[in-house]
Amino acid sequence: MSGSDPTGRFSNRVADYVRYRPDYPPALLDWLHREIGVPTETLVADIGAGTGISTRLFLASGHPVIAVEPNAPMREAAEALLAHEYLRLKLVDGTAEATTLADDSVGLVSAAQAFHWFDTTAVRREWSRILHPGGMALVFWNSRLLDASPFLVGYEQLLLEFGTDYTEVAERYQDDDTMRAWFGDGLRGIAQFPNTQTMDADGLRGRLLSSSYAPPPGHPRHAPMLEALQQLFDAHAVDGKIAFEYQTRAFVGTLD
Secondary structure, three states, X not given: OOOOOOOOOOHHHHHXXXXXXXXXOOHHHHHHHHOOOOOOOOOEEEEOOOOOHXXXXXXXXXXXXXXXXXXXXXXXXXHHHHOOOOOOXXXXXXXXXXXXXXXXXXXEEEEOHHHHHOOHHHHHHHHHXXXXXXXXXXXXXXXXXXXXXXXXXXXXXXXXXXXXXXXXXXXXXXXXXXXXXXXXXXXXXXXXXEEEEEEOHHHHHHHHHOOXXXXXXXXXXXXXXXXXXXHHHHHHOEOOEEEEEEEEEEEEEEOO
């Protein structure tokens, strides 16, 4: 597939994605349940579920989940990781814009890190179709804090120097004003949660290689990138670890 195709660009990165991508903070669902008032028995359509990181968050909180993911290797990884553990899970081959789900079939539509790849006009129509009347959409993702530490400043520079299309991908993430406009009068809440991922050198390497803009093995920038990454780690690690700091941003509301 084309490197610009979001459906296929993670196919060769599934193992690193499973092992090294960050989770989301439990405080996110505490907020959804307590402040927004979404019941834990609500059926969730987790769109662009990938390897199941966000799916597990909902399942662990008691939600039944339909995980919608078009990338077969990622969907298979989610099934291997979660299907034996959670009985209230169904995996579906579908896209954000064409989920294959029935009209008026779910109470909450959720999209995590994949939202910036979607056609946001088409998904609004599709999600409105599959939601129960009064049902809500939840959009959230981990935003890396670019200048929270000297390590993170150096990591950003590394991506700018070695990433294949890092700038184009980074610019796809929506800001708060864009999300407010997307929800319009249906917006019910915005929240932010701190989220930190602590990694050793192998974990940092895997985290970088899980990113779609990291040059893969065989690319002329791959080996120099990994050398620069090791130098960055050596310069900033404390007791053999570095802290990857994020802010989890969340937006929720109706799409009526």
